[in-house]
Each structure stands twice: as C-alpha cells, then as structure tokens.
Amino acid sequence: MHKTHENTSAIGLGTRLLARLRSVGLSIPILAFFVMLAILPLFVKDEYILRLLVISLLFGAQAMAFNFTTGFINVINFGFAGFVGLGAYTSALLVIELGVSPWLGFIGGTIAAGVLGFLTGLLTLRLRGIYAACMAWFVQIALMGLATVNVDLTRGALGLVVPPLGSTLHTAPYFYILLLMSVGIYVVLTMIVNSNVGLAFRAIGQNLLAARTSGVNPTRYKVINWTIACAVAGLLGSFYAHFIGILTPDMMHFKHTVEVLALAYIGGRGTLWGGLIASFLVTPTFEYLKPLMAVRLIIYGFLLILVMMVYPRGLSGIIQGIGKRIKGHGEKGTARKTETGIEG
Amino acid sequence: MQLASVWNLLVTGTLRGGLYALMAVGLALIMGVINVNSFMHGELYMIGAYAGWLAHVILGFDPILSIISAALISFIVGVLMEKVFFHPLRRKSGEEWLFNAYLVTVGLSFVLQNIALVVFKPVYRGIPNYWEGSIQLSPTMGISIDRMMSFLIAVVAIGAFWLFLRRTKMGRAIRAVAEDARGAMLVGIELNNIYTLSFGLSSMLAGIAGAGLLSLIPAYPTMGGVPLAKSWYVVILAGLGNVRGAIIGGFIVGMLESISYYALGAGWQDVVSVVILILILLVKPSGLFGSEVKGVLER
Numbered sequence: 001m002h003k004t005h006e007n008t009s010a011i012g013l014g015t016r017l018l019a020r021l022r023s024v025g026l027s028i029p030i031l032a033f034f035v036m037l038a039i040l041p042l043f044v045k046d047e048y049i050l051r052l053l054v055i056s057l058l059f060g061a062q063a064m065a066f067n068f069t070t071g072f073i074n075v076i077n078f079g080f081a082g083f084v085g086l087g088a089y090t091s092a093l094l095v096i097e098l099g100v101s102p103w104l105g106f107i108g109g110t111i112a113a114g115v116l117g118f119l120t121g122l123l124t125l126r127l128r129g130i131y132a133a134c135m136a137w138f139v140q141i142a143l144m145g146l147a148t149v150n151v152d153l154t155r156g157a158l159g160l161v162v163p164p165l166g167s168t169l170h171t172a173p174y175f176y177i178l179l180l181m182s183v184g185i186y187v188v189l190t191m192i193v194n195s196n197v198g199l200a201f202r203a204i205g206q207n208l209l210a211a212r213t214s215g216v217n218p219t220r221y222k223v224i225n226w227t228i229a230c231a232v233a234g235l236l237g238s239f240y241a242h243f244i245g246i247l248t249p250d251m252m253h254f255k256h257t258v259e260v261l262a263l264a265y266i267g268g269r270g271t272l273w274g275g276l277i278a279s280f281l282v283t284p285t286f287e288y289l290k291p292l293m294a295v296r297l298i299i300y301g302f303l304l305i306l307v308m309m310v311y312p313r314g315l316s317g318i319i320q321g322i323g324k325r326i327k328g329h330g331e332k333g334t335a336r337k338t339e340t341g342i343e344g
Numbered sequence: 345m346q347l348a349s350v351w352n353l354l355v356t357g358t359l360r361g362g363l364y365a366l367m368a369v370g371l372a373l374i375m376g377v378i379n380v381n382s383f384m385h386g387e388l389y390m391i392g393a394y395a396g397w398l399a400h401v402i403l404g405f406d407p408i409l410s411i412i413s414a415a416l417i418s419f420i421v422g423v424l425m426e427k428v429f430f431h432p433l434r435r436k437s438g439e440e441w442l443f444n445a446y447l448v449t450v451g452l453s454f455v456l457q458n459i460a461l462v463v464f465k466p467v468y469r470g471i472p473n474y475w476e477g478s479i480q481l482s483p484t485m486g487i488s489i490d491r492m493m494s495f496l497i498a499v500v501a502i503g504a505f506w507l508f509l510r511r512t513k514m515g516r517a518i519r520a521v522a523e524d525a526r527g528a529m530l531v532g533i534e535l536n537n538i539y540t541l542s543f544g545l546s547s548m549l550a551g552i553a554g555a556g557l558l559s560l561i562p563a564y565p566t567m568g569g570v571p572l573a574k575s576w577y578v579v580i581l582a583g584l585g586n587v588r589g590a591i592i593g594g595f596i597v598g599m600l601e602s603i604s605y606y607a608l609g610a611g612w613q614d615v616v617s618v619v620i621l622i623l624i625l626l627v628k629p630s631g632l633f634g635s636e637v638k639g640v641l642e643r
Contacts, residue, residue, distance in 0.1 A: 074443065123622060127629055130381050130584070134576050135625075138618050141573060145614040254569065258454055265447065294461040301455035308444045308451065309433055 025190030030273055034183055041172040050171035054178055056283040058240060061182045063263040063275025065232035068189050070261070071270035072201040073225050075129040079120075080233055080260055082140025083113040085252035087234025088241035089147060089154060092162040095242075097153075102165050106238040113234020114227055121226035126219040132226065140252055147249040160247040174243050181239060182276070185232055189272055192228070201225055205270075262304040268314030278315050348484035349606070355487055357602035358595065359560070362498030365594025366553040367575035369502060369587055370546035376522040376585030377542040379442055380430070384449040385575060386568025387456035388550040392418045393563035394460065396555025397469045407474035411497060411555045418551025419544045425452065426543035431536065453568070460565035470562025490559050497556040501549060502591055508545075509587070518542055522585065574601075577617060581624060583631025593632060 021031060037057070044050060062084065069077050077083070087109035094105045120139055124132040147154045154160050166173065192198050200221045203211040211218055241247055263282060267274030282303075289296040307314055367389060374382050395417040399410035429448055434441050473490040480486040509515040520528040521538045529535050553571070554563070561567060578597050582589030597617075604616040624632065 076446075123625055127625070128584070131580065131625070131629075133381075134580055135618075135621065137573065138577065138614070138621060142614040142618045145612070149609070149612065255454075258450060261447070261450065294458040297458040298455050298462070301451045301453075301458065304451035305429070305448050305455070308448050309429065309436075312440070312444055 023194065024187045025194070025272065026187065030186075033273075033277070034179070037179055038176075041175055047171050050175060052284055052287055054171060054175050054243060055287075056280045057175070057178050057182055057276075058236060058243075059260065059263055059283050060276035060279030061178070061185055061236055062233065062260045063267055063279055064182075064186060064189060064272045065229045065236070066260045067264040067267070067269065067272060067275050068193070068232070069225055069229040070264060072193065072198070072205050073222050074205040075125070075222065075226070076133045076261070077136050077226070077229065078133045078254070078257055079136030079138075079140035081254065081256035082136065082143045082252045083117060083230045083233035084237035084240065084256070085140075085147065085247075085249075086116060086143055087113040087237030088247055088251065089160070089237075090234070091238035092160055092241040092247055093153065095163055096160070102163070102238075102242050105242075106235060109238030109241075110231050110235040113237065114231030117230020117233075118223065118227040121223040121230075125222040125226060132222075137254070137257075140254070140257070144249045144252040147252065154247075154249070157248055157250075162241045162245055162247060164245060165242045178239055178243075181235065185235075186272060186276070189228075189232075193272065197221065197224065259300075262300060265304060265307050266314055268316030269312065271314075271316040274314055274316030274319075277319075281315075346484075351481075351485040353602050353606055354599075355491065357599035359491055359495055359557075359598070360601060361595035361598025362495050363553050363557055363571065363594075364574050364578050364598050365502060365591045366498050366549050366556075367571050368578035368582070368590035368594045369505065370549035371575045371579050372582070372585055372587045372590040373518075373542055373546045373549075375579060376587065377518055378430075378539050379585075380449065381446045382449045382546075383446070383572065384425070384453040384456065385546070385550055386570075386572030387453045387460075388418055388422065388547040388568075389554040389571050390460060390563065390565065390568040391421055391456070391547075392551025392554030393558055393561070393567060394464060394469065394554075395551065396558045397471070397563045399555075400471060400474070400558070401469070407493075410474075411552060414555030415501075415548050415552045418554075419548040421551075422544040422547025423540055425547070426540045430539070430543070434539075453572075457565050457568070464563070464565065466565060468562040468564050471559050473559045494556050494560065497552065501552045501556075505545070505549060506587075506591075514541065577621065581621060581632055583633045586631065586633050589631065589633030596632075 018028070021027070026034070037053075040053065041050060044053070062080070066077060066080055069075055090112040091102065091105035091109035094100050094108045095102050100108075116139070120135050121132065124135040148156050150156070151158075165177065193201070200211070200216045203214070203216055204218045204221055208218055240251075263279050264275045266282060267276065267278035286296055286300065289299070292299075311317060313320075367385060370388075371382060371385050374380055374385075392414045395414035396410050399405040399413045400407065405413065429452065430445055433445055433448060473488065475489045475493050478486050478488040479492070507515075509519060517528065517533045517538055518541065520531070520533060521535060521542075525535060528538075554567075574597065575594075578590055578593040579585075581597065582593030600620070601613060601617070604613045608616065
C-alpha cells in the first residue's frame with residue numbers, strides 16, 4: 001500500500017519534471033539529442049572528428065541565434081558574421097591587452113556585440129526590415145575594414161593569436177563548454193519565445209499592422225529581439241576566438257553570414273532546434289565534400305534556393321510532419337503548444 | 345592639396361559615381377517595381393564583366409560591340425532568372441513570396457559566384473584599355489580617353505534608360521506598376537511581362553557597368569561584392585525604389601568615397617560611409633530624396 005503511493009508520486013514527479021523541461025523547450029527528442037551529444041566524446045577519441053563536432057555545434061548555435069531574429073520578427077541580420085567577429089575580437093583583445101581571464105572576455109564580447117546590436121537596431125528597426133539588414137551589413141563591412149587596417153592592435157590579415165581557454169590541448173573540454181553554452185542559449189531563447197514577449201515577436205513577424213492595432217509596439221520588441229540575437233552572436237564569437245586560436249578579418253566576411261543563413265533556413269525558419277540539427281547534417285557533409293572546392297558551395301547555394309522554392313518550412317517542417325503523423329495514430333486532436341516556433 | 349590631386353579626385357569620384365549610379369538604378373528599379381530586395385545584383389555585374397571580356401579578348405569584338413553584347417547577355421540572364429526562379433516562386437508562395445525571393449537572390453548570388461570560380465578560375469581577366477590615348481589639359485592634369493569613354497557609356501546608358509521610362513509606352517507601364525500594381529493590372533497591363541522586363545533591364549544596366557569598366561576593374565568571380573554593397577548603400581541613402589534619387593545618389597557616394605579614401609585610406613572609408621548613413625537615417629529616414637514606396641513599414 002505504502003509502496004504504491006510512493007511509486008505514483010515518483011511518476012508524478014517525473015511527469016512534472018518532463019512538463020517543466022518541455023516548457024523550456026527540452027522535449028524528449030531534443031533532450032535525447034543533447035544527451036547523445038554529451039556522451040559522444042566518451043566514444044569518439046579522434047581529435048579531428050571532435051573538432052568537426054565543435055564546429056557543427058558552433059554553426060548550429062549561430063543558426064539558432066540567427067533564426068531567433070529571422071524566423072520570428074522577419075528581419076534578416078546580414079551583418080551577423082560582423083557581430084560574431086566583434087565578440088571574437090573583443091574577447092581576444094581583452095585577454096591579450098588587459099590580461100583578464102577568458103571568461104571575463106566572454107562577457108566582454110557578449111556585451112560589445114549586444115551594445116552595437118542595440119544601437120544599430122534602435123536606429124533602423126523602426127523602418128522596413130531591409131534597413132536593419134543593410135545597416136548591419138555595412139557595419140560588418142566597417143568592422144572588417146577596421147580589423148584589417150588597425151594592424152597595431154589586431155595584426156590585420158596576419159592573424160591575431162588568441163590564448164586558449166585553459167592549459168589543455170584536447171578538444172573534448174571545448175566541446176563540453178560549447179555544449180553547455182548551446183543548451184543554455186537554447187533554453188533561454190525558447191523561454192523568451194514561449195513568453196509574452198515571444199508572442200509579440202510572432203505577432204510582428206506575421207502581421208505587423210495587426211500587431212500594431214492590438215497595441216504591440218513593434219519597434220520596442222524588434223530591438224529587444226535584435227539585441228539578444230547580436231549578444232548571443234558575440235558570445236559564440238568569443239568562444240570561437242579561444243577555440244580556433246587565430247583570428248583574421250576574413251571571419252567577418254559576408255559569406256559566413258550566408259552560411260549561417262542557409263543553415264537556419266535548411267533547418268526551418270521559425271524554429272530554434274531546426275538549425276542546430278541541420279548543422280550536424282550539413283557541416284560534416286560539406287567538410288567531407290571539401291575536395292570538390294567551389295562545386296560544394298554551388299551545391300550549398302542550390303540547397304538554399306531549393307528549400308526556399310520547394311519547401312520553405314525546411315527540415316523542422318519535415319520532422320514536425322512526421323511527428324504529427326505518428327502522434328495522429330495515438331492521441332487524436334489534442335491541441336498542444338508546440339515546443340518552439342511558428343506552427344503552420 | 346594640389347590642383348592635380350583635386351583633379352584626380354574629381355575624375356575618380358565621377359567615374360565611381362557613374363558605376364554606382366548604373367548599379368543603383370537597376371536595384372532601385374527592381375525595388376520599386378517588384379519590391380524584391382535583390383542581392384544578386386553584384387553577380388549580374390560580374391556576368392557583364394565576363395561577357396565583355398569574352399567578347400573583346402576572345403572573340404575580338406570592338407569595344408562598343410563588346411559592351412553591347414555584354415548588355416544583351418546580361419539582359420537575357422536577367423530574364424531567365426525571373427522566369428526560372430521568381431515567376432514560379434511568385435505563383436507558389438503567395439504573400440510570403442517577397443521574403444522568399446529575397447533569400448533566393450542571396451542563394452543565387454552565392455551560386456553564380458562559385459560557378460564563375462569553377463568556369464573562369466580565380467584569375468583576374470582584365471584588359472589594359474578599350475581605347476588608347478589621353479587628353480592632357482595641362483602637364484599634370486589629364487584624363488585617358490578610356491576612362492572618359494567608360495564614363496560616357498554610363499551616362500548614355502542611364503540617359504537612354506531614363507528616356508525609356510519617360511517616353512515609351514512600356515516605360516510608362518513599368519512606372520504604372522511601380523506606383524500601383526493592382527491598378528496597373530486593372531487597366532490591362534500584363535504584370536508578369538512587366539516584372540520580367542524590369543528584371544532584364546535591371547540586370548542589363550548592371551551588365552553594362554561590368555563590361556564598361558572592365559579596363560578599370562578586371563573580371564573576377566567575387567568582384568560583385570563591393571558594387572553590391574555600394575549600390576545598396578546608394579539606394580538606402582537616396583530612398584528605396586527611387587530611380588532618380590539613385591542616379592544623383594550614385595554620384596554623391598562616388599565622390600564622397602574618393603574623398604574619404606584620399607583623406608583617411610581604405611578601411612576607414614567604410615566607417616565614414618556608415619557614419620554618414622547613420623546621420624541621414626537619424627535626420628531623414630526616408631532617404632535624401634525620400635520616395636513613397638508601397639508598404640513603407642512592411643518588411
């Protein structure tokens with residue numbers, strides 16, 4: 001008698017925990033995905049593959065931040081790589097010039113990118129989306145120019161050598177740090193998206209006029225969104241700096257923005273996890289195709305075009321479609337809030 | 345500052361201005377008529393440059409004929425792009441199509457750039473000049489005939505385009521669609537044809553820029569990046585979709601850039617551009633020649 005009672009309360013606790021996790025975006029498949037990533041380095045000892053995993057995760061996390069803006073408020077951040085670069089250079093220079101710990105550098109990089117994002121957003125987001133997109137792009141070009149010209153500080157195209165995070169030369173610790181960061185970013189962004197603020201984002205993204213008439217101040221929410229995404233870009237850039245060990249202005253090039261954009265779209269616009277999963281499919285594939293040189297970039301571009309033209313909902317649309325079909329057999333017609341993103 | 349360097353600034357500034365104006369006009373046309381943000385404009389410019397190079401160097405055409413054939417080829421490419429990618433997209437995606445088209449242009453730009461890389465290899469394909477000789481105004485101030493002709497070509501192309509928009513029936517139809525697509529449709533203008541034509545014309549102007557300036561800027565797969573950024577800069581500075589503003593804005597930006605390049609050097613010049621844009625957006629967000637474009641607040 002007593003025992004069964006304990007059992008049910010344990011089950012109750014479990015379901016409550018799961019529900020709690022789901023509310024922050026960690027539904028069972030996503031949770032399983034992160035756990036799988038976490039145990040992967042226990043089996044994979046090859047440094048090359050581990051580095052590839054880190055790069056995939058880094059791109060996936062960037063795609064998440066990118067999609068947070070593009071997928072929800074319908075503004076494209078064409079200067080994304082610039083904000084990543086600003087975070088990277090800020091963190092690196094803080095560590096090199098002032099000798100602070102890299103962890104403080106992370107904070108510095110995040111703040112720098114966030115502040116610049118806030119200012120550009122404040123100026124341009126009250127206008128059409130293309131203004132913010134182009135402004136960010138021009139800012140990125142200017143940042144790239146500054147990093148190239150100020151040779152005394154950044155060593156320009158020669159490359160700035162950045163000290164690593166610790167004394168270890170192994171990749172696995174970096175992987176865990178980035179994994180923690182990515183899960184953190186994912187959870188925070190999901191919580192925002194599922195909150196009232198996120199509702200406002202979606203309202204703005206879907207119908208600006210309707211949002212305005214129902215009393216949502218679009219500019220305010222757009223600036224909030226934009227600033228958060230830029231700050232996350234800065235944080236990921238800071239990590240990149242210490243992971244890769246050498247920074248050149250080329251890291252801010254427009255083509256890197258396009259790479260992240262493509263991932264976000266292949267993953268599916270308006271979902272946070274789509275880009276993350278897409279990155280683990282696309283990044284290793286393209287690494288494998290490296291001998292093809294430019295041809296693989298042609299494929300990459302066509303993939304983006306294909307997604308846009310044939311299936312604009314991307315990978316997550318396909319996965320959600322399958323998920324719905326499976327669920328359709330079990331529980332019919334139970335309307336539930338989707339984990340993240342726009343549905344339908 | 346000596347007179348000679350002032351002269352040089354003027355010459356390079358005007359030449360750059362001509363290039364930017366040509367590019368920006370095409371961009372403004374697409375913006376105004378179809379409302380698509382095109383990010384493949386730089387690649388159309390590249391196609392023009394390669395076409396000009398092929399015609400002049402490989403086929404041995406004379407300069408004017410090379411530029412005309414480059415214009416034709418880029419016109420055809422523009423038309424094909426519209427028919428293959430944007431027309432189906434417009435039919436399929438409904439309301440969302442503008443945003444999707446915008447991303448398709450990004451993808452196409454990426455694809456075209458890398459196709460050029462595969463076909464033409466990362467080698468500069470330029471020519472020393474189309475025309476030889478120069479005109480000396482004084483021992484220190486001169487201008488080569490080649491540069492003067494490039495500038496003339498830009499002016500003639502813009503002028504012809506302007507007349508086309510103002511004086512011909514088709515030009516009027518384009519302007520009508522830019523003003524009010526639904527109204528234009530109601531009076532019997534075939535929208536699809538106008539969209540295709542606008543795409544073709546816009547890429548033709550970019551192609552003329554690429555071929556006309558081949559002696560100054562050699563053809564290279566990634567050559568489109570800078571003119572693309574600059575023409576967007578001009579379009580935003582002048583006001584979205586404003587063709588007249590794009591012409592004047594092109595020359596202003598060309599001049600401005602030459603001066604800031606001279607005074608501050610590369611790198612800082614981009615910072616100056618951003619600062620100026622910030623000031624303008626603060627004071628007059630609709631651009632210098634503020635134009636009315638449909639749905640100004642949207643997307």
